[in-house]
Amino acid sequence: xxxxxxxxxxxxxxxxxxxxxxxxxxxxxxxxxxxxxxxxxxxxxxxxxxxxxxxxxxxxxxxxxxxxxxxxxxxxxxxxxxxxxxxxxxxxxxxxxxxxxxxxxxxxxxxxxxxxxxxxxxxxxxxxxxxxxxxxxxxxxxxxxxxxxxxxxxxxxxxxxxxxxxxxxxxxxxxxxxxxxxxxxxxxxxxxxxxx
Amino acid sequence: xxxxxxxxxxxxxxxxxxxxxxxxxxxxxxxxxxxxxxxxxxxxxxxxxxxxxxxxxxxxxxxxxxxxxxxxxxxxxxxxxxxxxxxxxxxxxxxxxxxxxxxxxxxxxxxxxxxxxxxxxxxxxxxxxxxxxxxxxxxxxxxxxxxxxxxxxxxxxxxxxxxxxxxxxxxxxxxxxxxxxxxxxxxxxxxxxxxxxxxxxxxxxxxxxxxxxxxxxxxxxxxxxxxxxxxxxxxxxxxx
Numbered sequence: 001x002x003x004x005x006x007x008x009x010x011x012x013x014x015x016x017x018x019x020x021x022x023x024x025x026x027x028x029x030x031x032x033x034x035x036x037x038x039x040x041x042x043x044x045x046x047x048x049x050x051x052x053x054x055x056x057x058x059x060x061x062x063x064x065x066x067x068x069x070x071x072x073x074x075x076x077x078x079x080x081x082x083x084x085x086x087x088x089x090x091x092x093x094x095x096x097x098x099x100x101x102x103x104x105x106x107x108x109x110x111x112x113x114x115x116x117x118x119x120x121x122x123x124x125x126x127x128x129x130x131x132x133x134x135x136x137x138x139x140x141x142x143x144x145x146x147x148x149x150x151x152x153x154x155x156x157x158x159x160x161x162x163x164x165x166x167x168x169x170x171x172x173x174x175x176x177x178x179x180x181x182x183x184x185x186x187x188x189x190x191x192x193x194x195x196x
Numbered sequence: 197x198x199x200x201x202x203x204x205x206x207x208x209x210x211x212x213x214x215x216x217x218x219x220x221x222x223x224x225x226x227x228x229x230x231x232x233x234x235x236x237x238x239x240x241x242x243x244x245x246x247x248x249x250x251x252x253x254x255x256x257x258x259x260x261x262x263x264x265x266x267x268x269x270x271x272x273x274x275x276x277x278x279x280x281x282x283x284x285x286x287x288x289x290x291x292x293x294x295x296x297x298x299x300x301x302x303x304x305x306x307x308x309x310x311x312x313x314x315x316x317x318x319x320x321x322x323x324x325x326x327x328x329x330x331x332x333x334x335x336x337x338x339x340x341x342x343x344x345x346x347x348x349x350x351x352x353x354x355x356x357x358x359x360x361x362x363x364x365x366x367x368x369x370x371x372x373x374x375x376x377x378x379x380x381x382x383x384x385x386x387x388x389x390x391x392x393x394x395x396x397x398x399x400x401x402x403x404x405x406x407x408x409x410x411x412x413x414x415x416x417x418x419x420x421x422x423x424x425x426x427x428x429x430x431x432x433x434x435x436x
Contacts, residue, residue, distance in 0.1 A: 114419055117411070121421045124404035131377075132384065132405075153401050160400040168238060 003035065003043050005079040008052060008072050015056045017063035018044060030145035032152070047072070094159065098166060109170060117163045124156045198265065199226035200361050200392035201250055206259035208245050208415075219245040221415040222259065229360065232384060232393040234403035237412035243396045244365065246412070250394060251284055251363050252276040263361055281310045285354025285362045287383075289369040291346040293338040293353075299325060300334040303353045310357070324352035328382055344375035351382050355391065362386060362393045368402055380405045 010016065010024050018040045025035055044066055047053040052072035056065045068076070094116060101107045130149060134142070208220040220242045227233045235243050248254040249261050252268045261268045263283055268276055280286075293302045303321035308314060325331050328348040338346050347367060354362050364383060368376030376399070384405050387393040395406060403409045408422035 114411075118419055118421045121400065121404065121409050124400055125406075125409070125422060128401075128404040132381075153404075157399070157401040164238065 002079070003039065004047060005076065007040065007043055008047065008068060008076045009079070011053060011066060011068040012073060012076050015065045015067035017059065017065050019063070027141045028144035029148050032148050102170070110167070113163050113167050113170075117160055120156050120159050120163070124153065124160070127153045127156065199228050199262075200264055201227040201394065202260075202262040203246070203250065204260045204262075206246075206249060206256045206261060208242075208249060208254070209257045218415050220249070220256070223412075223415070223417055224259075225410060225417065227361070227392040227394050229390050229392050230387060231408070232387040232395060232406040234395045234397060234406035234409045235412060236397065236400065236403050236409060240414075241412040242415040243412055245415075247363050247365050247394065247396050250361075251286055252280055278310070281306050282357060283359050283361055285351075285356075285359045287347070287350050287354045287362065287364040287367045289366040291338070291343075291350045291370075293346055293349055295338050298335050298337055299330070299341070299349045299352075302338070302349055303356050306353065307357050312357075321352070321356055324356040325349070327355070328352045342375075343371050344378060347371060347375075347379050348382065351379070351386070355386055360391050362391050364393065364395045364397075366397055367395070368397065368399060376402060 006025055007021055010021055016024070018037055021044075022035050022037050022040050044053060048055065048066070050071075052069060052075055053066045054069055056067040059065055098109070098112065101109045101112050127149060131153075134146065134149075203223055203225050205222045205224055206220055207218065207222055210217045210219055223242070223246065225233070235246060237243050245254070249256055250263075252261070252263070252271075255261075255269060263279060266279070268279065271279060293299075294305070297305065300318055300321045303324050304312075304314075304317040307317035307320060312320070322331060322334055325334050325348075328351050330345055330348050330352075333341060333345060333349075336345075338349070341349070347370075351362075351367075354364075362383065367383070368379050371379060380402050383393055383395065393406075395403070397403050406422065408420055410417055411419040
């Protein structure tokens with residue numbers, strides 16, 4: 001995740017210290033991706049080294065305040081104007097699990113799909129509950145968090161649609177190859193062969 | 197807890213002999229007051245059949261469908277029609293408003309058909325429109341309203357007269373994502389206020405607003421997520 005760019009974008013609004021940056025980040029993203037303050041300070045150190053931020057002294061309470069440099073502003077502008085690349089899809093445990101489930105003998109793929117769909121629907125119900133109890137203060141940070149929540153909702157929904165699709169494809173494949181052996185049959189035959 | 201809608205071992209077979217289609221097979225489920233239940237499943241899984249039976253628009257081949265404790269089969273056609281006007285509200289994907297009537301007239305229609313005098317019916321229709329947030333559009337005709345506004349009118353029509361069972365068949369199908377969510381909020385609020393709701397949808401993010409999600413496939417209930425309020429009450433009773 002682009003902690004670096006996110007912190008830079010926050011600093012573009014004005015100088016801040018580490019705890020403040022963490023607070024702003026979490027408020028806007030609904031603490032969906034918790035940041036520990038150590039991570040914030042490590043990132044700030046690296047950003048300072050690369051000339052993207054600079055120390056701006058301390059505030060009255062002794063917090064070290066950072067401000068963005070011109071190079072930092074260019075970096076933020078570049079981040080906002082460049083699409084996030086999809087060339088390297090993040091590793092998707094569920095897709096990998098299903099790909100293996102359809103090929104490994106003895107796995108009941110239908111049950112794998114159904115259990116996953118239930119679990120994802122339960123998560124989606126939790127998100128809907130969050131929406132219902134959502135903040136209504138009209139602050140810009142509520143809008144940011146609302147958009148993050150929508151992103152979680154849409155990706156959970158996409159997962160359920162994909163699971164429905166997998167289920168339908170598997171059922172059709174099973175109908176088209178009525179004589180094909182099931183995973184369990186294959187396993188049983190393999191066992192027999194081993195026994196021989 | 198008394199269920200507003202109760203389906204007990206409901207089977208519906210369309211046609212006969214070799215071409216018979218078993219649209220529902222011994223499906224049992226209930227929707228209680230204050231509860232929204234979503235039904236999901238692929239095309240042909242029996243979702244629409246279930247809603248049609250719940251609304252008394254069709255009758256099961258076997259099993260019983262009860263609304264507010266009354267077996268719909270025990271009522272004649274007139275009785276069922278009356279039940280639909282007074283106890284059951286229906287919300288459709290394509291709104292089904294009457295184009296020649298204004299919003300308030302559309303909402304008042306079921307009341308007037310049930311014998312409520314015109315002025316009284318309209319006053320109650322205006323209240324229902326206010327509840328769904330479009331009191332200012334009461335005198336507009338459907339053609340001059342957006343899809344989201346028309347669906348709000350349809351929801352007002354479905355709930356007017358204190359009907360306690362709301363059946364919604366893909367109510368967000370013709371709406372954009374944000375307007376669709378507004379419609380779900382309204383249905384949810386209506387259930388929170390004491391109605392029982394059954395929502396058929398293929399959109400998981402909308403089904404997620406329900407207390408329970410029932411998955412149908414080939415006319416069978418294959419899975420249910422969420423809690424059954426009756427069961428959780430029983431559990432809390434046992435733990436005491």
